[in-house]
Amino acid sequence: MLLALFIAGVGGLYLMVRGYAQQTADTAYDQLLRASALSIADSLQLVDDEWRMDMPYAALALLEQAPRDRAFYQVRAGDGALVSGYPDLPAPPTDGASDDAASSQLFKARYQDQPVRFAWMERKIAGPAGTRSARVLVGQTSEARDALAARVLWRGTLALLGFTAAALALAWWGLRRSLAPIRRIERELAARGASDLQPIKAPVPEELDTLVHTLDGFMARLAENLDTLRLFIAEAAHQLRTPLAALHAQMEVALDEEDPAEQRRSLLAVLRNAEKLSRLVNQLLSDASVIHRSNVRQFQPLDLSELLDQAVYDSVPQAEPAPDVRLALPVDGAPAPALGDSLMLREAFKNLIDNALRHGAAPDGHIDVRLERDGARWRVTVSDQGPGIPPALAHAAFERFVRGPNPRSAGAGLGLSIVRRAVDSHHGELQLSNRVGGGLDAVILLPALPHES
Incomplete structure (x- = not known):
């Protein structure tokens, strides 16, 4: 894209140079035409109410600066009578007439199958019978001005090509320097092992x-x-x-x-x-x-009430004999919206309930599973009536394959580590605290989503 924009910019500069070259050549040779027409007009005199003219050599000398071009002139009286010059030169456009006798106008036309540039002006002199006017018309072929425009264009193009080459070289050098750090990173990564x-x-x-x-x-x-x-x-x-x-x-x-x-x-x-x-x-x-x-971490909106109910249903039948598990959800069946991964949270709830069933269920006791709102969070609490957790294992209990000193049933020591990883992934909190009178409270705090209106 940058290269296309650069090429378009260079093309625009070339068009500007070409226009400037043509304008420069036209300006130079138009001044010669104007000067020649003015010189001829100054040589006109009104004698006995008739126009007389002595062709000035200065007018011809000005046009001789373009030796390969042909020059034409014509002088006509105000009534159209030919005073001197070529009788069949094209007439100037009528909309280019000027009231200023000292001004000259320019136009282009074809004459003798060649493009010719003309300059014309009027000469007014007050005579006995009133003010008389004459029109002076001077033309020149465009070979010299075209050659001058070509020379200016060629030199401008050379300068533009030099600028383009310098800009490309500078851009290439700048890109190499800019990309050098990336190449160093590439070489370092390519030389590394997979691990x-x-x-x-x-x-x-x-x-x-x-x-x-x-x-x-x-x-x-x-x-x-x-x-x-x-x-x-x-x-x-x-x-x-x-x-x-x-x-x-x-x-x-x-x-x-x-x-x-x-x-x-x-x-x-x-x-x-x-x-x-x-x-x-x-x-x-x-x-x-x-x-x-x-x-x-592909989280989606979910209902914690539904997940907790499924976790209790999946966990309780696996324990024998069937324990007394009491599930308390928000009143009126209201949903508990949250953002998370349903599989991870369901596994966390199941492991927490299973942990309470295996290590905290008393023979005549029960296990409470509660879901309640706690400000901007949901609180999931699993309470048992077991021996609790020794203070020395308060932090080690979350490590993998770690079990208590006197486990009440067989286990792998992965339950709490699974719960901890799932809760941390949801930016929640996991808290374990011994209950007064015996038992353990395992609390999960998860960010809540606002209810949809």
Whole structure:
């Protein structure tokens, strides 16, 4: 686009130079024509009421400055009678007449199949019978003026070509200098390995600071995601290796047992290990899904009441015997609008409820799940009647594969870490606090959307 604009600009300058060259040549030779016409007009005299003229040599000398051109002149009286010169010269246009006797007019016409430039003027003299007038017409072919215009145009074109070449060279040099920092960044990135996501070290000008800073931030986030993925793979492999080995060993023991009772006990152990392994795999998949969706962050409007109801429905039937879970939603079935990822939030609610069912459900107690408005946020509270959480584990409980010192049931230690990642992705808060008299309150605070009018 810049090149097209530059070419258009150069074309416009060429047209300006051509117009200036023609104007310069016309101005120079028109002055000669005017001077020659004035010289002839000054030589006219009125004698006995008749016009007399002695052709001045100065008028011819002026026109001889263009030796290759032909010159013509004509002098006519006011009544049209020819005084001197060529009788068949074209008459000047009638709309170009002037009342000023000292002024001359110019026009173009063809004469003897050649373009001719004419200058004409009137000469007025007061005589015995009144004021008499005569018209002086001087013409010249345009070969010399065209040659002068061509010379001026050629020199102007040479200057324009020199300017164009200098401008292109300057632009090429400026672009190379401007793009040099980008080429340095390109070479540095091309020389890196696939796992090298360190900040860019190549020096860049001030104009590229924001771009490089943004690129460094992107690589830092990518490195963090890759580290998380590598850690996840390593921990998943470590966590799956033990139950798989135990499951294999228990299956061998069951196959070797001949006593049906002992074989049944071995198969029950296999079943418990399989359930534990199934729960571990499900939580690992849930953790991986939450990690992925937290990086993508494609949030949409949703109803927290509906998500919380689904989470309770999905979590409660998995516990045996069926516990007493009490769900309290906003009154009158009013929606709880928020902006987020429904899968991540549903997994967070399910893990929080499942955590309360596994570690906080008392034999005769109940679990409360409440959703209520708290200013500009929604508060989701899951309350149990278990032993609570030791103060020493208040922060470590959110780490992956971390469990309490005396777990009441089998688990993978991923539940709270999944909840924490999902809540952080939604710019919310997760709070754990022990209740007076026993139990734990797990609170999630999420930004609310205003109700639609």
